Amino acid sequence: MKYLLAIYENEKQWESLPQAESKQIIDEYRAFTDAIQKSGNYIAGEALQPTTAATSVRIRDGKRLTTDGPFAETREQLGGFYLVEAKDLDEAIAMAARMPSARWGTIEVRPILDLAQPVG
Amino acid sequence: MESLPSILERTHRADYGPIVARVIRLMGGDFAAAEEVVQEAFAAALQQWPREGIPAEPRAWLLRTAHHKAVDRVRRDVRLAARVDTLEARARVEQASAPALDEADWSTAPDDSLRLLFTCCHPALGQEAQVALALRTLCGLTTEEVARAFLVTPATMAQRLVRAQRKIRDARIPYVVPEVDALEERTHGVLHTLYLLFSEGYAATEGAELLRVDLCAEALRLGRLARSLLPHQAEVASLLALMLLHHSRRRARVSADGGLVLLDRQDRALWDREEMTEGLAQLDAALALGARGVFTHQAAIAALHARAARPEDTDWEQIAALYGRLRELAPGPVVELNRAAAVAMARGPEQGLALVDDLEASGRLTEYYLLPAARADLLRRLGRGAEAAVAYRRALALVRTTPERRFLEERLREVLSSPEAAVRPTAPGTASPASPRPPRPREAPPR
Numbered sequence: 001m002k003y004l005l006a007i008y009e010n011e012k013q014w015e016s017l018p019q020a021e022s023k024q025i026i027d028e029y030r031a032f033t034d035a036i037q038k039s040g041n042y043i044a045g046e047a048l049q050p051t052t053a054a055t056s057v058r059i060r061d062g063k064r065l066t067t068d069g070p071f072a073e074t075r076e077q078l079g080g081f082y083l084v085e086a087k088d089l090d091e092a093i094a095m096a097a098r099m100p101s102a103r104w105g106t107i108e109v110r111p112i113l114d115l116a117q118p119v120g
Numbered sequence: 121m122e123s124l125p126s127i128l129e130r131t132h133r134a135d136y137g138p139i140v141a142r143v144i145r146l147m148g149g150d151f152a153a154a155e156e157v158v159q160e161a162f163a164a165a166l167q168q169w170p171r172e173g174i175p176a177e178p179r180a181w182l183l184r185t186a187h188h189k190a191v192d193r194v195r196r197d198v199r200l201a202a203r204v205d206t207l208e209a210r211a212r213v214e215q216a217s218a219p220a221l222d223e224a225d226w227s228t229a230p231d232d233s234l235r236l237l238f239t240c241c242h243p244a245l246g247q248e249a250q251v252a253l254a255l256r257t258l259c260g261l262t263t264e265e266v267a268r269a270f271l272v273t274p275a276t277m278a279q280r281l282v283r284a285q286r287k288i289r290d291a292r293i294p295y296v297v298p299e300v301d302a303l304e305e306r307t308h309g310v311l312h313t314l315y316l317l318f319s320e321g322y323a324a325t326e327g328a329e330l331l332r333v334d335l336c337a338e339a340l341r342l343g344r345l346a347r348s349l350l351p352h353q354a355e356v357a358s359l360l361a362l363m364l365l366h367h368s369r370r371r372a373r374v375s376a377d378g379g380l381v382l383l384d385r386q387d388r389a390l391w392d393r394e395e396m397t398e399g400l401a402q403l404d405a406a407l408a409l410g411a412r413g414v415f416t417h418q419a420a421i422a423a424l425h426a427r428a429a430r431p432e433d434t435d436w437e438q439i440a441a442l443y444g445r446l447r448e449l450a451p452g453p454v455v456e457l458n459r460a461a462a463v464a465m466a467r468g469p470e471q472g473l474a475l476v477d478d479l480e481a482s483g484r485l486t487e488y489y490l491l492p493a494a495r496a497d498l499l500r501r502l503g504r505g506a507e508a509a510v511a512y513r514r515a516l517a518l519v520r521t522t523p524e525r526r527f528l529e530e531r532l533r534e535v536l537s538s539p540e541a542a543v544r545p546t547a548p549g550t551a552s553p554a555s556p557r558p559p560r561p562r563e564a565p566p567r
Contacts, residue, residue, distance in 0.1 A: 001292050088294035089244055090302075111291045 002043065002112035003084055003092040008076040009105025011050045028100045036084060036095060045082035076105055083112070124169055127178065132162060135179045136260030141232035143186050144257075146216050147194060149239075149295035151257070151285040157193060161186035191216045233258070234297050234349045237342070241310040242293050249284035250313045251320075256281055258345070259338050269335050270320070304353070310346060311359045311415065314339050318363050336367055347402070354411030357402050358419050364399030365422035368392040380523040384431040396426050417446045436466035453484040457494055464498055473498040489518035493528060496535075505535045 014022060036042040051070040058065050070077060079101070086092040089109070096107035122130075136158065144154040161182045175181040194216040198209040240254040248270075255261045255269070267277035287293065298306040321335025343360040350356050372386035403419045421442050428434040443459035456479050464472020476495050485491045496511035512532040519525045 088292045089242075090294050090296070090298070093244070094302075109291075 001086060001088065002114075003086055003089075004108075004110045004112060005082040005084060005092070005096050005099065006078055006108040006110065007080045007082075007099065007101045007105060008108060009079050009101045010075060011077050011079055013104070014050075014079075025100050032099060033082075035098075036082070041084045041086060041091075041095060043083040043085055045080070047080040048078060050079075051077045079105075124166075124174065127174060128162065128165060128169075131178045131182065132260055135182065136162075137236070137258040138233055139179070139183050139186060140257050140260075141236040142183060143190055144239075145232055145235065145295055146187065146218060147190050148212055148215055149288065149293075151253075151288055152282070153193060153197075154190070155257070157189040158182075158186045160189050230349055231297070233345065235295050237310060237346060237349065238297055238306060239288065239293060239295050241306075241313045242288075243306075243309050244291060244293055245284050245287060247313065247316060249280055249287075251317050252277060252280050253284050254313065254317070254342060255338055258342060261338070307350060307353050307356065311355055314342050314346065314363075315359060315415070317342070318366075322366060336363070336370070339363060340367060352409065354406050354409035355413045355415050357406035357409060358411045358413060358415035361399045361402035361406055362415050362419040362422055364395050364402060365419060365426050368395035368399060368426070374523070378523060380527045383425060388429070391426070399423070400426065414446065414450045417442050417449065421446075434465070436462050440466050453479060453482070453488070454490075457485065457490060461494060464501075469498045469501045473502065487518060489515045489520070489524075489528075491515075492518070496528075496531070500531070500535050505538070508535045 017025075033042065033045060054068075054070040056067045056069060056071055082095075082099075084092065084095060086095065089111070092109050092111075096102060096109050099107055101107065139161075140154055140158045143158055144151055147154045147157075164185055165178070165182060169175070191213070194212055198212060201209070236258055237254070240257060241250050245253070252266050252270070255266045256263065261269075263278050263281060264274045266281075267274040270277065272280075297303075318336055318339035321337075321339060340360075340363055343356075343363050346356050347360045368391050369383075369386065371392065372388065372390035373381055375381050399419070400423055403416075403423050406416055406419070421439050424435050424439050424442075440459060440462035443455060443462050447455050447459060457476070460472045460475035460479065463475055473495070476491070476498060479485065480491060480495065492511045492514035496508045496515060499505075499508035499511060509532060512528055512535065516525065516528050516532065519528060
């Protein structure tokens with residue numbers, strides 16, 4: 001089963017972090033990525049630019065509304081994601097718990113909807 | 121001879137949990153489908169047993185019948201999904217067709233009950249859903265019974281159960297006993313759920329009912345089950361001891377007219393000696409297993425009350441010391457308040473009042489009626505009737521249960537009629553100092 005591990009954290013913290021520390025975290029993420037690639041769980045993963053670069057689009061009454069910023073202004077923002085393969089939720093949760101951001105942010109674990117399966 | 125409905129009811133209460141636990145595994149973790157086929161098996165019994173006689177092994181008959189229905193259903197589902205030839209489809213049918221059990225031997229049944237317990241109490245499910253699922257499946261209560269216990273409509277409860285079952289299926293919450301490295305953490309989750317269930321029954325937050333004996337009994341039943349399934353987990357024994365010791369006082373805790381009776385005014389002859397002895401034995405077992413957790417300390421406090429033949433024999437110094445340690449393990453204003461109560465009993469109301477004032481000054485617990493109630497009681501005992509009346513009125517503005525409201529009103533009348541009268545010492549607060557009630561407003565769950 002596929003799961004999305006969405007990384008939510010306060011992006012402002014990254015700006016104020018000394019370079020040595022952010023390098024350490026990035027190294028930790030590299031090691032995590034290597035580990036889940038070796039174990040065969042990794043499907044995809046990316047870091048995102050901050051929400052200052054985000055644009056939100058919606059169509060209302062047939063009109064396109066384009067606004068500056070993320071979907072919602074919250075204390076923590078979506079900063080990156082992994083798409084992983086796990087045998088069940090417990091395995092996905094265990095992976096989420098190994099991610100550095102789990103220590104200061106939140107990892108949301110979302111099962112991927114399999115559109116080939118009947119919905120019900 | 122026992123009547124058929126009575127035999128069926130008894131079998132349902134005793135065996136629904138183990139049977140459904142087994143069928144869930146056979147059906148690949150599909151709770152909803154498993155429950156349906158087990159219910160169909162009970163319905164079949166109701167039709168067939170009067171005609172064909174009651175089987176020698178009713179439980180095995182029910183399991184066998186549910187199993188046949190499960191295999192049929194999985195085959196049908198696979199056919200409907202037109203995936204007869206896929207590997208996955210074959211695996212599902214194969215899993216469902218596996219022997220349900222060696223019918224003469226129920227010794228492997230506990231493994232499935234343990235899987236069911238851990239899955240119902242999975243942290244990915246909401247707390248309310250966990251409790252509802254456990255009552256529905258492990259305890260074999262009907263949806264209507266669970267709904268009544270939680271004062272919600274059957275439709276609301278049914279929806280809550282369906283949502284939980286869907287999450288188990290869609291997020292693929294595994295039907296397993298957690299791996300060794302996660303076992304302790306997950307066991308804490310199970311215990312927390314049982315503790316909330318017991319607390320819910322022990323002191324209803326709202327409404328006229330103070331004791332809902334049913335939920336306490338179900339929590340005890342699950343506690344005993346957990347204890348037998350996890351014999352080496354020390355905190356399981358601690359929680360069972362805590363629940364037994366509190367439950368043993370249930371008859372003394374409510375007066376004939378439904379009023380609340382404080383620990384020091386309870387008729388100790390009404391305490392259930394058998395449950396108390398069992399509780400003390402479970403506490404000893406917990407300590408022998410090395411238990412030193414939150415539940416152990418709470419159970420030890422309850423044990424000190426249990427061992428006091430009269431209120432004045434209570435070892436309040438020891439109780440205050442235990443609350444001191446509890447404060448380190450699970451810091452929180454409710455523990456502080458209980459400690460203040462014990463200190464007041466051990467060393468006099470002035471010392472207790474100083475602690476309560478500190479707590480009030482900290483600004484925590486501002487919405488919790490027990491804080492002004494405790495303050496009022498200490499002021500009353502110090503003969504400061506006018507100040508006590510002010511505090512009782514504040515408590516009355518916050519209290520939510522009827523028996524507790526009546527108790528406070530009575531005390532307010534007392535101080536108003538003889539503001540400076542000396543009054544007998546009682547523990548402050550309206551619940552016993554070791555009340556297992558979950559703190560409200562909510563604080564971090566005890567771990």
